[in-house]
Amino acid sequence: MSKQQCLITGADGFIGSHLTEELLKKGFHVKALSYYNSFNNWGWLESIPKHKNLEIITGDIRDPHFCKHIVKDIDIIYHLAALIAIPYSYVAPDSYVDTNVKGTLNICQAAKESGNIRVIHTSTSEVYGTAQYIPIDEKHPKQPQSPYSASKIGSDMMALSFYNAFNLPVSVARPFNTYGPRQSARAIIPTIITQIANGAKSIKLGDLTPTRDFNYVKDTCQGFIAIANSENTIGKEVNIASNYEISMRDTLELIKELMNSDIEFITDEERIRPANSEVFRLWGDNTLIKELTGFKPEYSIEKGLKETISWFMKPENLKKFKSGIYNI
Ligand SMILES: NC(=O)c1ccc[n+]([C@@H]2O[C@H](COP(=O)([O-])OP(=O)(O)OC[C@H]3O[C@@H](n4cnc5c(N)ncnc54)[C@H](O)[C@@H]3O)[C@@H](O)[C@H]2O)c1
Structure with missing residues (x-):
């Protein structure tokens, strides 16, 4: 360049x-x-x-x-x-x-x-x-x-x-x-990690059926x-895009496994979006970016989550997040 x-x-x-x-x-x-x-x-x-x-x-x-x-x-x-x-x-x-x-x-x-x-x-x-x-x-x-x-x-x-x-x-x-270090606790992955890291016994989340390409x-x-x-x-x-999809529920299970947690999940009605507004499925095709630029992603979800968890687990980072409340 x-x-x-x-x-x-x-x-x-x-x-x-x-x-x-x-x-x-x-x-x-x-x-x-x-x-x-x-x-x-x-x-x-x-x-x-x-x-x-x-x-x-x-x-x-x-x-x-x-x-x-x-x-x-x-x-x-x-x-x-x-x-x-x-x-x-x-x-x-x-x-x-x-x-x-x-x-x-x-x-x-x-x-x-x-x-x-x-x-x-x-x-x-x-x-x-x-x-x-x-x-x-x-x-x-x-x-x-x-x-x-x-x-x-x-x-x-x-x-x-x-x-x-x-x-x-x-x-x-x-x-x-x-996702990754510094992301707002509004988003699903930091919400899960910060609540587990703060020792919560149960975790409040919205609908876990939608899929995302993280x-x-x-x-x-x-x-x-x-x-x-x-x-x-x-x-x-x-x-x-990474060209794959994973449900919110499977993402939660993966984070629990990586953090060695048996936290219980509770549906929080406040976090459920109006039916026509919820995006139920996202899986991105990355053919065009590969063809035009040669770029392809290097991180698997496991590798990315491990780096993310290790950053959030540092007390000086964790204290910057209000994990107990629903951040909009
Ligand atoms: N996080 C994701 O998963 C994601 C996915 C797809 C696209 N994006 C896009 O990527 C971009 C960055 O998102 P992010 O996740 O880092 O969000 P973020 O909220 O952390 O960053 C956006 C920044 O814009 C600044 N900003 C807002 N209004 C401003 C204004 N009037 N003048 C100057 N600065 C202003 C804010 O201070 C904020 O830090 C956004 O355009 C977002 O739409 C994010």
Whole structure:
């Protein structure tokens, strides 16, 4: 890759903080955007050692003036900043449109005006909804089963429209469910691990029948970088997937086995989603990313879970999570 100056939006978050570390390891200069707040808290960027090639800035992608200001001298933008929780999108959908759709518009407009900067826009497997066929390739219909999904479909189309209308070099990276160190306890895997690690006798979860295609965060980051590296991905939507499925119940059993736990499972009605909103089956086809970039995932679910569990088991990490409550 000849591009040297990267901007990562959402660098303060779960995937963005790992991507920041990966790009620094590969010798890139990284401008890492952390969401502005009055505490000057940089989220997970607080956990990353200082690096001469790392510049942390704070701000808000909802502001078009700010977006124009931060893309100066940038060669490539990894746009990950978003509101991502499905349950919160039921109660605050306006903010999802502002952040995910309008924020993406602001980033693309700034990239266009600042000299056609390469943009890797982040989508999600949630845009597909429950699989109509498996494995899900990029031609699968999109089904907005939640305001979150709808806002991501809107943001993906906004990003692609900048390729179609203005030839902005945009790729849409579409990760399937990603897990690993630092993930919010809203998500199923950290919810299970943190409750077991805190010594709970029983665990509260929602419906355990849905299946997911889980990806270890290091694989997801390599997928992003592979997409950025390949000009063949410009103007395309590209899955980052492991190409398998596992049910939530089997995931729970696997974690129990790896943590040597006999914890009991209790259904928490609060966590059950409306029937038409629950995505029952996700299994991603990764043929396109393999063909276009040569990328293939390296982590089995067992290997990824072992690394994840060992990170969460460290007291200094575990204490950062509110495992006893339902985080939306
Ligand atoms: N975690 C997954 O399983 C998964 C799967 C597929 C796609 N994705 C996508 O990957 C991206 C990163 O997700 P994540 O899991 O790391 O979530 P995350 O919530 O940890 O990270 C998103 C970050 O965006 C920042 N942000 C939110 N609003 C902002 C604003 N207005 N201005 C600037 N920053 C803002 C937040 O501070 C947050 O740290 C998202 O686009 C998400 O849709 C995630």
